[in-house]
Amino acid sequence: MMFVRQTSSAWLRLASRPIRMAATDIPHPAKKQRTVGSKIIGTHNGTFHCDEALAVYMLRLTDAYRDADLKRTRDPGILDTCDIVVDVGAVYDESNQRFDHHQRGFEEVFGHGFATKLSSAGLIYKHFGKEIISNQLQLTPDDTRVEKLWLKLYREFIEALDGIDNGISQYADDIQPKYRNRTDLSSRVGWLNPAWNEPFDSRVVDAQFLKASQLAGEEFLGRLNYYGRSWLPARDLVFDALSRRANVDSSGRIILFDQYAPWKACPVFLSSVDGRLTAKQEHLFELEQELAVPPHAQPFYVVYPDEAANNWRIQAVPVSAESFESRRALPEPWRGVRDEVLSRLTGIEGCIFVHASGFIGGNKTKDGALEMAKTALDL
Known part of the structure; x- marks a missing residue:
């Protein structure tokens, strides 16, 4: 994971803030009541992947879902009570805040020259990424730097997660790599799932999902911080030197x-x-x-x-x-x-x-x- 040395205290507080699970999902002696008016993010339970782990984290960087609770379930009735649903439900409909990519016929891509089919991470980033970038870097939404960073971060970070989750080969031809790489972010998230021969405890898996979401989110923020505060300012230096x-x-x-x-x-x-x-x-x-x-x-x-x-x-x-x-x-x-x-x-x-x-x-x-x-x- 890449860490950036110059990170403000506000960034650190945001990156370290845990994602709250809804009280109805994890039984606990002292049940927490849902805050009146708070929103709920829904995603599937059981084995998790990097795309929905990051999608949930990114949603909590938006104004609408910053304080949202989380439900992990495949029950359609429960999902219908959620304000937004990612990576489950077999529906992609922005107007109803449904962002799944598993359904037959789904071929949505990011556009702007990118042709990789989106996962839930790519869907959430496509629709909420500009807001997240402007919020985190304190830029106005119409600042031209927001779009430049939005495209840059998709190319360098999100697209690979989309490709891996959708099983899209990185190679144009059927070429065998000389070595395996299982240290990418998707792999690190995958390793947080319980092994097949370990007892399946939904409370443990839900807790591991929170770790996975935090892992993916911190890496996302670290990359955004680098591109916004280091990569982009270098552009001005190059433009000036090239011009003179x-x-x-x-x-x-x-x-x-x-x-x-x-x-x-x-x-x-x-x-x-x-x-x-x-x-x-x-x-x-x-x-x-x-x-x-x-x-x-x-x-x-x-x-x-x-x-x-x-x-x-x-x-x-x-x-x-x-x-x-x-x-x-x-x-x-x-x-x-x-x-x-x-x-x-x-x-x-x-x-x-x-x-x-x-x-x-x-x-x-x-x-x-x-x-x-x-x-x-x-x-």
């Missing part, structure tokens, strides 16, 4: 970041920290498309400060987000050479290294890194 790159070099082929934000990547151009494409790299490709930057004006190199060693880096931009190939790698004679030998070879003081693949290099100073980039353009 002609001031760095008249060719427009060099981008300069004076402020550190993650750009450094391993040779496959993924973040060396957690496997994500770094925010700045991702925004660069998207902004180039949005601004219609022609190929002859697209940047080759990015110069930025190294956050740890007070040095500067020069990195070649890959041809695409998934590519191993650089648009223009650093010159071949520089590759694999270090320190004074590299400085003598380039005629540039302060050189530290150039990677053997030519995708990244380093210099002790900003001016030195910029000079490496400009020299590389001419070779």
